[in-house]
Amino acid sequence: MKKEKVILTVYGAEERCASCVNAPGSKETYEWLxxxxxxxxxxxxxxYRYVDIHQSQEEDSKxxxxxxxxxxxxxxxxxxxxxxxxxxxxxxRLKNVYQVLENLGYQPHTES
Numbered sequence: 001m002k003k004e005k006v007i008l009t010v011y012g013a014e015e016r017c018a019s020c021v022n023a024p025g026s027k028e029t030y031e032w033l034x035x036x037x038x039x040x041x042x043x044x045x046x047x048y049r050y051v052d053i054h055q056s057q058e059e060d061s062k063x064x065x066x067x068x069x070x071x072x073x074x075x076x077x078x079x080x081x082x083x084x085x086x087x088x089x090x091x092x093r094l095k096n097v098y099q100v101l102e103n104l105g106y107q108p109h110t111e112s
Contacts (some may be wrong), residue, residue, distance in 0.1 A: 003067075003084040005045070005047070005083075006045070006046050006066055006082060006083060006101070006104055006106075007047045007048075007049060007082070007083055007084075008033065008037070008045065008046060008047070008048050008049070008080065008081070008082050008083065008097075009048075009049040009050075009051060009080070009082075009084075010026060010029060010030040010033065010048075010049070010050050010051070010064075010078050010079070010080055011026075011051045011063075011066050011067065011077055011078065011081070012025070012026020012027065012029065012030070012050070012052065012053065012077045012078040012079070012080040013026055013052060013053050013054050013056075013077060014026075014027070014052070024091075025078075026050075026052075026077055027050065029078040029080075029092060030048070030050045030078070031034045031098065033048075033080065033092070033094075033107075034048055034073050036094055037098075037101070039109070040098065040106060040108050040109060041101060041106045041107070041109065042109050044106055046101075048066060048077075051063055051066075051067070053067045053070050053077060062084045065077060066081065066086075076089040076090040077089065077090075078090075078092065080097060080098070082091045082100045082101070082104070083104075085100075087097065087100050107108070
C-alpha cells in the first residue's frame with residue numbers, strides 16, 4: 001500500500017494540563033512519540049511538528065482551530081493529530097497512534 005505524506009502534530013504547552021497530573025509533559029510526549037514511532041516504523045517518512053499553544057505564531061487555520069479548542073477546554077493537551085485529524089488527547093496511547101499509521105499504509109518493523 002502506498003503511503004501518503006504523513007504529518008504528526010503535537011499541540012501542547014510548557015505547563016502540564018490540570019487534568020494530566022502525573023502524565024508526561026507535552027514536549028516529553030512529543031519526543032517519546034518520535035522515538036517510539038521511529039523504532040516501530042523505521043525508514044518510513046513521517047514529519048513531526050510541535051505547536052506550543054501559548055507561543056504559536058502559526059497562520060495555519062487548523063492549528064488556530066485546535067489551539068482555540070484547547071484554550072476553551074474543549075480538548076486536552078497534549079493533543080496528537082495525524083494529517084490534521086485528532087488521534088488522541090491528554091495522555092496519548094501509542095496503540096491509537098499506531099492504528100492510524102497502519103491505516104495509512106505504514107508497516108511495522110518485524111525482527112528477522
